[in-house]
Amino acid sequence: MTDSLDLKIALQMIPWFNSLTPEHFNKTAELTHLRHAKAGDIFFREGDKQDYVYIVLDGRVSLEIFVPHHGKVRFYTAEPFDVFGWSSVTPGMRQRTAGAMAVLDSTVACIDAEGLRNFAEIDHDFGYLLMRRLANVVASRLMVTRLQLIDMFAGPSEPIND
Amino acid sequence: MTTTLIDTAAHSAGHNDKLLLPHWAEIVKIIPEAEGVSTFHFRFTDPTVQNRYRFEPGQFNMLYVPGYGEAAISMSSDLETAGGLLVHTIRHIGNVTRATSRLKVGDVVGIRGPFGTSWPLEAIEGMDVVIACGGIGLPPLRGAIYRIIRNRARYGKITLLYGARMPKDLMFPAEYEAWQKADIDMQVTVDRGDDTWTGRVGVVPMWFYHFRVDPHKTAVLTCGPEIMMRFVIYEALARRIPSDQIYVSLERNMKCGQGACGHCQQGPYFICKDGPVFPFKALENIFNVEEY
Amino acid sequence: MTDKTLFIGSTVALPKPELDLLLADLRKNDYQTVGPHMQDESIVYTKIEGLKDLPRGILSEQNPASYRMLQTDKDRYFDFIPANQSWKQFLFPPRHTLFSASKEGKWQLKENDEPAPRYALIGVRACELAAINIQDKIFLREDFSDPIYRSRREGLFIMAVNCLDPDATCFCVSMGTGPRHTAGFDLCLTELDEVFLVEVGSELGRSMLAERTYDLPSAFVQNAANQAMDRATRSMGRTMDTRDLPELLTTHLDADRWNVVSKRCLSCTNCTLVCPTCFCWDAVDQADILGKSTRRERVWDSCFNPNYSFVVGGNTRPNIRSRYRQWLTHKLGTWKAQFDVLGCVGCGRCITWCPAGIDITEEVAAIRAEVNS
Numbered sequence: 001m002t003d004s005l006d007l008k009i010a011l012q013m014i015p016w017f018n019s020l021t022p023e024h025f026n027k028t029a030e031l032t033h034l035r036h037a038k039a040g041d042i043f044f045r046e047g048d049k050q051d052y053v054y055i056v057l058d059g060r061v062s063l064e065i066f067v068p069h070h071g072k073v074r075f076y077t078a079e080p081f082d083v084f085g086w087s088s089v090t091p092g093m094r095q096r097t098a099g100a101m102a103v104l105d106s107t108v109a110c111i112d113a114e115g116l117r118n119f120a121e122i123d124h125d126f127g128y129l130l131m132r133r134l135a136n137v138v139a140s141r142l143m144v145t146r147l148q149l150i151d152m153f154a155g156p157s158e159p160i161n162d
Numbered sequence: 163m164t165t166t167l168i169d170t171a172a173h174s175a176g177h178n179d180k181l182l183l184p185h186w187a188e189i190v191k192i193i194p195e196a197e198g199v200s201t202f203h204f205r206f207t208d209p210t211v212q213n214r215y216r217f218e219p220g221q222f223n224m225l226y227v228p229g230y231g232e233a234a235i236s237m238s239s240d241l242e243t244a245g246g247l248l249v250h251t252i253r254h255i256g257n258v259t260r261a262t263s264r265l266k267v268g269d270v271v272g273i274r275g276p277f278g279t280s281w282p283l284e285a286i287e288g289m290d291v292v293i294a295c296g297g298i299g300l301p302p303l304r305g306a307i308y309r310i311i312r313n314r315a316r317y318g319k320i321t322l323l324y325g326a327r328m329p330k331d332l333m334f335p336a337e338y339e340a341w342q343k344a345d346i347d348m349q350v351t352v353d354r355g356d357d358t359w360t361g362r363v364g365v366v367p368m369w370f371y372h373f374r375v376d377p378h379k380t381a382v383l384t385c386g387p388e389i390m391m392r393f394v395i396y397e398a399l400a401r402r403i404p405s406d407q408i409y410v411s412l413e414r415n416m417k418c419g420q421g422a423c424g425h426c427q428q429g430p431y432f433i434c435k436d437g438p439v440f441p442f443k444a445l446e447n448i449f450n451v452e453e454y
Numbered sequence: 455m456t457d458k459t460l461f462i463g464s465t466v467a468l469p470k471p472e473l474d475l476l477l478a479d480l481r482k483n484d485y486q487t488v489g490p491h492m493q494d495e496s497i498v499y500t501k502i503e504g505l506k507d508l509p510r511g512i513l514s515e516q517n518p519a520s521y522r523m524l525q526t527d528k529d530r531y532f533d534f535i536p537a538n539q540s541w542k543q544f545l546f547p548p549r550h551t552l553f554s555a556s557k558e559g560k561w562q563l564k565e566n567d568e569p570a571p572r573y574a575l576i577g578v579r580a581c582e583l584a585a586i587n588i589q590d591k592i593f594l595r596e597d598f599s600d601p602i603y604r605s606r607r608e609g610l611f612i613m614a615v616n617c618l619d620p621d622a623t624c625f626c627v628s629m630g631t632g633p634r635h636t637a638g639f640d641l642c643l644t645e646l647d648e649v650f651l652v653e654v655g656s657e658l659g660r661s662m663l664a665e666r667t668y669d670l671p672s673a674f675v676q677n678a679a680n681q682a683m684d685r686a687t688r689s690m691g692r693t694m695d696t697r698d699l700p701e702l703l704t705t706h707l708d709a710d711r712w713n714v715v716s717k718r719c720l721s722c723t724n725c726t727l728v729c730p731t732c733f734c735w736d737a738v739d740q741a742d743i744l745g746k747s748t749r750r751e752r753v754w755d756s757c758f759n760p761n762y763s764f765v766v767g768g769n770t771r772p773n774i775r776s777r778y779r780q781w782l783t784h785k786l787g788t789w790k791a792q793f794d795v796l797g798c799v800g801c802g803r804c805i806t807w808c809p810a811g812i813d814i815t816e817e818v819a820a821i822r823a824e825v826n827s
Binding site: 180181183184186228230231232253255256270387414417421422423424428429430432435447451452454 | 592761767772
């Protein structure tokens with residue numbers, strides 16, 4: 001089995017890729033390579049300028065921010081079929097605002113974000129599908145962040161006397 | 163009322179003719195759980211009361227600490243697993259529950275109960291079950307988990323989604339391995355992880371994004387902060403799980419447990435006797451009404 | 455005089471002084487006779503012995519947030535409209551010790567085994583009797599029977615009185631509860647200038663009345679009483695349109711009117727305390743300072759109290775808007791689903807005793823108007 005066949009089989013597992021036309025699928029596949037990461041491997045660090053968007057195929061990748069006096073805070077883990085590093089698909093966002101690390105041995109599809117952006121500029125049909133998918137990703141990430149922000153498991157802010 | 167509520171029959175040590183009169187129960191064992199949470203094992207001092215006491219997972223007792231008052235606390239085990247003892251996992255956060263944190267083995271508290279409806283463990287036989295809970299919402303489901311494990315063959319896929327604030331806040335972590343071995347898919351999520359946490363970070367309802375359910379044969383049991391349950395319900399309904407296959411355990415202020423004192427009313431219900439466990443279908447018109 | 459023809463449903467004319475003897479007979483039969491009495495420029499329900507304790511010649515003038523007594527020189531005792539107190543306090547005491555506990559080595563419980571008082575209620579209005587019937591449905595259910603209420607209710611003697619002079623805050627006709635009694639009493643008085651017309655409602659009432667001296671009522675007297683009652687029915691100060699009320703309220707939980715009324719409501723709990731059907735209670739411990747003994751009491755509570763809906767995660771009704779909405783949608787809405795009756799009898803107490811003068815009939819009308827607009 002060649003690497004490229006391996007890649008295509010892997011990509012076909014991803015629900016979103018199923019809805020692409022063969023042309024869009026092949027073009028995206030050309031921009032993608034698989035990475036088999038060991039637990040502890042780093043995908044990027046806060047401040048990095050590398051230009052990929054990732055889809056987890058297997059394993060678990062954590063997103064984390066170093067907070068002075070609190071150490072590394074893990075605020076999200078990308079599970080299979082989750083997207084991370086999505087901001088590189090948007091124009092203008094070129095610096096990583098968090099770090100990404102495999103917490104389990106993981107297989108990750110790494111997509112060249114510059115290639116994706118260029119293709120989306122040329123083929124707006126593809127661009128629309130890409131941005132629609134991205135909007136979903138961002139919306140779900142926002143939902144999770146809101147629920148975390150609510151801090152729903154925290155104790156009451158004032159002492160209880162009842 | 164057109165919606166059928168859950169019908170729970172249980173022997174009781176509380177429904178006597180004496181209003182709010184508790185039976186004394188002795189603390190046999192105290193297990194510290196997470197910070198500010200401990201599990202108490204009780205035995206009624208009167209053997210007659212102890213012998214006739216039965217309950218179903220999901221029901222609750224009123225625990226009385228003399229001088230402080232009563233608090234409604236769910237059972238966090240079942241009689242079979244606990245060797246006939248009553249097990250309550252208590253977060254020491256209110257006036258009464260803080261008083262329980264100062265109690266020692268051999269001390270007594272008053273107990274009335276059991277009250278309320280239970281998890282519909284017979285009605286959901288043959289189905290896949292998603293147990294979605296958060297924080298102190300796991301203890302009221304633990305008895306149901308024990309019951310399901312004992313009758314494991316009667317159920318399809320079992321998934322336990324459990325969320326907590328931080329890894330140190332997780333309840334009963336020593337049991338997860340045994341539950342996993344009993345073919346329960348354990349999906350534990352924390353709001354915030356540290357370097358050592360290799361599990362999921364996020365929120366409980368997120369699980370629905372990653373897994374497929376067969377809506378017609380899936381039941382959801384949920385217990386936890388109301389905001390968490392709300393999003394679990396949104397996701398379950400979005401996946402076309404019927405609202406009468408989603409079971410919700412509500413928390414309200416309760417003083418009597420018998421639908422008499424009025425405190426726990428929400429819409430037409432007394433949560434203490436018509437609930438705490440409801441099919442979501444029965445709550446559709448009132449669950450999301452702000453401050454109702 | 456003993457009249458062998460006296461039976462349930464009979465009406466006789468009782469000279470007013472005979473009421474003193476009737477009350478004395480009730481006391482001889484171990485009843486505490488409680489009824490209206492003037493105190494602190496208001497009418498309270500308390501122990502009474504006879505006519506001398508009743509509010510003679512008193513009328514009341516009630517309006518939103520306003521209560522005045524008017525003294526007339528009439529020799530009449532039941533022309534006033536009840537004030538803030540209701541009979542609820544006798545069947546559902548505002549404060550009642552459930553048990554006490556003391557620690558001598560181990561904790562010991564001592565039940566409150568005081569026998570329940572036997573009350574004879576003197577002067578129960580039709581709306582008030584309707585309120586007792588509603589509380590019966592709350593406290594005496596198949597799945598829960600309140601022992602405190604039950605022991606008091608079982609031994610109860612009810613001397614009803616037909617209301618002849620409704621106040622500006624009255625709307626019992628709208629609620630179908632008055633002003634005229636139909637059933638549920640032992641004896642029922644209709645007061646005329648010279649006599650009481652007394653209707654017999656039970657065997658107990660018949661046997662108590664049989665000991666008294668009375669006459670058969672003349673057609674003139676009966677006619678006068680009927681006319682007075684018809685006049686009362688026509689002179690309600692207020693009305694409430696009860697058509698589909700539960701549905702109207704429970705399907706408009708987002709009405710703007712809730713915001714409007716919440717700006718006036720002080721969440722003071724007055725309406726729930728004066729309401730003859732409100733039944734919420736709390737249980738509290740009164741502990742000694744050493745923690746060696748405690749008394750557990752049942753006390754009245756109110757859905758307007760900020761702690762009422764408190765849970766560890768926070769207060770489920772933190773705002774006055776949600777508390778007022780809970781009160782009204784319960785009383786005139788979900789109450790029906792719970793007890794197969796509405797929780798309002800049209801007595802008007804909540805209107806008179808609201809310090810902000812919030813008028814339940816006006817609130818219902820405003821929501822109806824908002825929904826229909």
